Structures are given as C-alpha cells and as structure tokens.
Amino acid sequence: MAEKDLRPLFAALGVEPQNVDLYRRALTHSSYANERGLGSSAHNERLEFLGDAVLGLVVSDLLYRRFPGLPEGKLTRLRAEAVREESLAMLAGELNLGHYLRLGRGERASGGRERPSALADAMEALLAAVYLDLGLTAARQAVENLYSSLLSEMEKGVVWHDYKTLLQEYAQGSLQTSPEYRIVAEEGPDHMKTFSATVSLDGRVCGAGSGRTKKEAEQEAARNAYQTLVGVNDK
Numbered sequence: 001m002a003e004k005d006l007r008p009l010f011a012a013l014g015v016e017p018q019n020v021d022l023y024r025r026a027l028t029h030s031s032y033a034n035e036r037g038l039g040s041s042a043h044n045e046r047l048e049f050l051g052d053a054v055l056g057l058v059v060s061d062l063l064y065r066r067f068p069g070l071p072e073g074k075l076t077r078l079r080a081e082a083v084r085e086e087s088l089a090m091l092a093g094e095l096n097l098g099h100y101l102r103l104g105r106g107e108r109a110s111g112g113r114e115r116p117s118a119l120a121d122a123m124e125a126l127l128a129a130v131y132l133d134l135g136l137t138a139a140r141q142a143v144e145n146l147y148s149s150l151l152s153e154m155e156k157g158v159v160w161h162d163y164k165t166l167l168q169e170y171a172q173g174s175l176q177t178s179p180e181y182r183i184v185a186e187e188g189p190d191h192m193k194t195f196s197a198t199v200s201l202d203g204r205v206c207g208a209g210s211g212r213t214k215k216e217a218e219q220e221a222a223r224n225a226y227q228t229l230v231g232v233n234d235k
Contacts, residue, residue: 004100012095013126013142019133024102026051026125029118031104044125047132051124054131055083058143066151078154082147088120090219091146093212097122099190114213163222167199167207170230177202179225181218184208197221 003024010017017023026044033043040046059082063075070078081087092098098113101122112118131139167179185196197217199207206228209220 006100009095009097009100013130014145015130015134015138015142017133022129022133023126026129027097027100027122028102029104029107029112029122031107031112032102035104044122047125047128048121049128050131051126051128052083054127054136054139055124055143058127058136058140059083059147061140062144062147062151063154066155081154082150085116085120086219087150088123089116089213089215091150092119092123093216095123095146096212097126098213111214114215116215119213163219163226167222167226167229170226171201175201179222181221183214183217199225201225 006020006023006027010023025042026047028043030040030043030045033039036042056079059079060075063070063078063082067075067078097119101113101118103112103118107118127139127142130142164179171177171179180200182198182200183195184198187194187196194210194212195214195217196210197208197214197220198205199218199221207221207223207225209217209222209224211217211220
C-alpha cells in the first residue's frame with residue numbers, strides 16, 4: 001500500500017517537519033504494527049503517552065493566559081472539556097486525520113478510521129511528534145491553531161457537549177425509549193467524505209445532521225434533536 005501524502009496534514013497543523021518518519025509513527029495504530037510484526041516501537045502508543053502531557057501543559061497555559069479572571073476550579077473544568085476524547089476526536093475530524101491513519105485490516109474493517117478513541121490517541125501522538133521534532137514552541141503553536149475556535153467558544157461561555165449522551169439520558173429518563181441512529185448518505189471522495197445521519201425516537205425522526213465522520217454526523221443529529229425536544233441552545 002502506498003504511503004499517503006502527509007503534506008496537507010502538515011499544512012493544516014502549520015508545521016514544516018524535519019523527521020517525517022516520526023509523524024508516520026504517530027499515525028500508526030498498534031494493529032498495523034502487530035499485523036506486520038514491527039514491534040512496539042513502531043506504533044503510536046508511546047507517543048500518545050507523551051502527547052497527553054504536552055497537550056495538558058499547553059492547554060493549561062493557553063487557558064491560564066486567556067482567562068485571567070477564572071479561578072482554579074473553572075480552569076480545571078475547561079481543560080477537562082478541551083482535552084476529553086470527544087473534543088480531540090472532533091478536532092481530528094477537522095484535520096481529516098482518519099484518512100491518514102495506518103490501521104490493521106481488522107481495525108479498518110471495524111471502522112477504526114472513525115473511532116473516537118483511535119482519533120483522539122492519534123491526535124495526542126501527533127502533538128508529541130511535533131514536540132520531539134520541532135520543540136515546545138512549535139507544539140504550542142500547533143495546539144493554538146487547532147484550538148482557536150474551541151477557545152473562542154469557551155470565551156463566549158459555550159462549552160462543547162456530548163449531545164448523544166444528553167439525548168440518551170433524556171430519552172430514557174423522560175420518554176422511556178432510546179435513540180436510534182442511521183447514516184442516510186455519504187458524499188465525496190474517500191479522503192473528503194461527508195456523512196449525513198438521522199436520529200429517531202420510537203421510529204420517528206427527530207433530528208438530522210452531517211459531518212466529516214459518521215460519529216460527527218450522529219453528534220450533530222443528536223444536538224438538533226436534543227435542542228428541539230428540550231428547548232435549549234448551545235449557550
């Protein structure tokens with residue numbers, strides 16, 4: 001299989017890499033390495049460990065400087081929202097990171113390119129690669145680029161919500177039913193797909209959405225359904 005061209009990814013991150021192999025390792029899932037007998041040093045789990053620390057430090061620094069009036073407790077909550085798996089997977093979707101992942105056959109077949117945990121892990125590993133390759137300043141700039149929109153939303157008082165969980169809790173608690181999601185359309189080439197999803201309660205469609213991944217589309221459908229049913233907005 002031919003290696004994917006990483007230049008669009010580097011451009012989106014705003015980096016000019018010196019050691020491209022480091023970034024390829026950051027995008028290598030353990031299933032790919034195990035399938036080829038490459039050993040533990042060939043996949044991204046060690047980089048993920050380091051990237052988690054780099055991300056925590058840089059996000060803490062960005063929040064500390066951006067919100068000088070917030071107490072420690074609120075800063076901690078914002079950091080938790082920023083580095084949670086769902087937020088990282090959302091940012092990975094904006095980078096189309098799933099397209100670049102190197103996965104084993106089984107992992108590919110089971111939807112690994114769209115799995116939030118795999119995307120979040122690869123995001124952390126990728127930031128570790130930037131840190132090791134170009135230093136902390138470059139890693140900070142990459143994080144700042146990635147989190148620009150999310151930090152602006154936080155500044156306005158908007159915090160990202162897991163609407164699939166909110167809708168599930170509401171539907172089970174108030175309606176004694178569970179949401180059912182369906183991908184109704186796929187458009188575009190493999191590396192730039194857009195998915196459309198609907199969510200139904202008791203067989204009735206109550207929300208629709210689209211996104212770069214199936215999970216993103218389902219999340220948007222859940223948001224629309226939840227806001228309609230409960231009568232809330234993102235604020």
